[in-house]
Amino acid sequence: MGIKLLCTRNFGDKNIDNIRKLGYDVNIVREKGAHYTENMKDTEVLLCYDPFDTLDINNMKKLKWIQLFSVGIDQLPMDVVRKNNILITNNKGGYSIPMGEWIMLKILEMLKHSKKLYKNQQEKLWKMDTGILELYGRTVGFIGTGSIATEAARRLTGFGVKILGLNTRGREVPYFNRCFSTENMNDMLKLCDIVVITIPYTKKTWHLIDNTAFEAMKNGVYVVNTARGSIMDEGAFIENVKNGKIAGAALDVVEKEPLDVESPLWEFENVIITPHNSWISEKVDARRFDMMYDNLKRYVSGNKLNNIVNIYKGY
Numbered sequence: 001m002g003i004k005l006l007c008t009r010n011f012g013d014k015n016i017d018n019i020r021k022l023g024y025d026v027n028i029v030r031e032k033g034a035h036y037t038e039n040m041k042d043t044e045v046l047l048c049y050d051p052f053d054t055l056d057i058n059n060m061k062k063l064k065w066i067q068l069f070s071v072g073i074d075q076l077p078m079d080v081v082r083k084n085n086i087l088i089t090n091n092k093g094g095y096s097i098p099m100g101e102w103i104m105l106k107i108l109e110m111l112k113h114s115k116k117l118y119k120n121q122q123e124k125l126w127k128m129d130t131g132i133l134e135l136y137g138r139t140v141g142f143i144g145t146g147s148i149a150t151e152a153a154r155r156l157t158g159f160g161v162k163i164l165g166l167n168t169r170g171r172e173v174p175y176f177n178r179c180f181s182t183e184n185m186n187d188m189l190k191l192c193d194i195v196v197i198t199i200p201y202t203k204k205t206w207h208l209i210d211n212t213a214f215e216a217m218k219n220g221v222y223v224v225n226t227a228r229g230s231i232m233d234e235g236a237f238i239e240n241v242k243n244g245k246i247a248g249a250a251l252d253v254v255e256k257e258p259l260d261v262e263s264p265l266w267e268f269e270n271v272i273i274t275p276h277n278s279w280i281s282e283k284v285d286a287r288r289f290d291m292m293y294d295n296l297k298r299y300v301s302g303n304k305l306n307n308i309v310n311i312y313k314g315y
Contacts, residue, residue: 001025002020002023002024002025003023003024003025003044003045003299003300004024004025004027004042004043004044004045004062005019005024005025005026005027005043005044005045005046005047005296006027006028006029006040006043006045006046006047006048007019007026007027007028007029007046007047007048008028008029008030008031008034008046008047008048008049008051009028009031009047009048009049009069010028011285011289015289015293016028018293019293019296022296022297022300023300024045024296024300027039027040027043029051031048031049031050031051032051033054034051034054034055035054035055036055036056036057036059036060040059040060041059041060041061041062042062043060043062043063044062044063044064044065045063045064045065045066045067045296045299046060046063046065046066046067047066047067047069047292048066048067048068048069049068049069049070049075050070050075052075052076052077057077057080057086058077058080058084061084063084063086064086064087065086065087065088065089065299065305066081066086066087066088066089067089067090067292067295067296068088068089068090068091069091069288069292070090070091071090071091071092071094071095071148071200072090072200072201072228073088073090073309073311073314073315074201074228074314076088076311078311081311082311082312087305087308088308088309088311089295089305089306089307089308089309090307090309091288091291091307092146092147092307093147093291093307094284094287094288094291095148095278095279095284096147096148096150096151097151097281097283098278098279098280098281098283098284099148099151099152099198099226099278099279100148100150100151100152100154100155101151101155102226102252102274102277102278103148103152103196103198103224103226103278104152104155104156106224106250106272107135107140107156107194107196107222107224107250108135109250109272110222110247110248110249110250110270110272111132111133111134111135111222111248112132112133113129113131113132115269115270115272116129116269117129135159135160135161136159136160136161137160137161138161138162138193138194139161139162139163139164139191139192139193139194140153140156140161140162140163140164140192140193140194140195140196141163141164141165141166141188141189141191141192141194141195141196142163142164142165142166142176142196142198143166143185143195143196143197143198143199143208143209143227143231144165144166144167144197144198144199144200144227145165145166145167145173145176145179145198146198146199146200146315148198148226149165149196149198150173150174150175152196152198153165153173153175153176154175156175157175162177163175163176163177164176164177164178164179164180164188164191164192165178165179165180166179166180166181166182166185166188166199167179167180167181167182168181168182169181170184185208185213185216186212186213186216189213189216189217190216190217190218192217192218192221193218193220193221193222194221194222194223194224195209195217195221195222195223195224196223196224196225196226197209197223197224197225197226197227197231197232198226198227199227199231200227200228200314200315201227201228201230201231201314202313202314202315203314204314205228205231206230206231207230207231207232207233208231208232209231209232209233209236209237210233210236211233211236211239211240214236214237214240214245214246217245217246219244219245220244220245220246220247221245221246221247222246222247222248222249223237223246223248223249223250224249224250224251225249225250225251225252225253226252226253226278227253228253229251229253229254229255229256229257230255232255234254234255234265237249238264238265241268241270241271246270247270248270248271248272249268249270249271249272250271250272250274251265251271251272251273251274252274252275252276252277252278253276254273257275257276258275259273259275291306291307294306295307
């Protein structure tokens with residue numbers, strides 16, 4: 001009798017067979033609308049993203065480990081996870097390369113006025129833009145210095161910029177010229193021409209970037225957010241776009257997704273909106289499966305798992 005495993009995604013017959021060969025009894029269900037059934041009662045391992053709106057894991061009394069497809073964990077029913085002492089691992093690093101590339105792309109698009117020039121192309125308007133800016137010599141600050149920020153910083157090193165980072169204690173991180181502690185965030189913000197938000201979402205980071213943070217930033221700052229919309233106070237952000245404090249922004253996340261059609265964010269010419277798309281590439285499925293498969297082997301062998309999440313810190 002194998003270890004009971006519930007997976008909310010079919011990774012293909014070959015991959016699922018390889019999981020079974022490790023000693024797992026695999027049950028596959030569709031994630032959207034998944035409901036608890038009697039054959040799930042002995043589930044020990046759950047591989048998923050977010051079935052928790054309909055799937056009550058409190059009924060899975062033998063559930064010991066949840067391997068998330070995502071990096072973020074805010075979708076988890078934390079009361080159940082903590083009560084039942086369920087081990088949580090995430091997909092840290094699995095989306096870092098495409099997101100690092102996306103950050104790099106959007107920084108250049110903002111400075112090079114790509115959105116405006118694309119609009120001119122659609123209107124068949126041949127009009128030179130003499131306001132194009134250089135990235136060279138600027139200071140880019142990352143709120144959070146995890147794997148996503150590191151991949152973006154790695155790519156920025158060839159552009160002749162100064163790279164600053166913010167983490168809990170201000171510890172040094174490769175590719176960053178200097179790091180600040182979270183309590184000194186505003187000291188970093190005042191130095192930055194471009195601010196990139198990559199920090200995990202927790203109760204402590206809710207509206208971390210508020211009006212006080214915007215006040216600390218330079219006039220004409222550029223802002224990028226690939227983390228979670230609720231890390232930034234959207235109302236304060238909108239006001240600072242309107243008053244010119246923010247010269248441009250690229251948002252892959254917003255406070256309420258999907259973004260409401262009535263939101264003023266759609267209307268700003270200097271704001272680029274993408275639909276939580278920065279993590280997608282043709283390689284993410286393979287990376288996700290490889291990470292999970294390695295952890296499944298570790299679990300069977302009794303070895304320590306990779307990407308264990310501190311369920312009290314939230315990352």
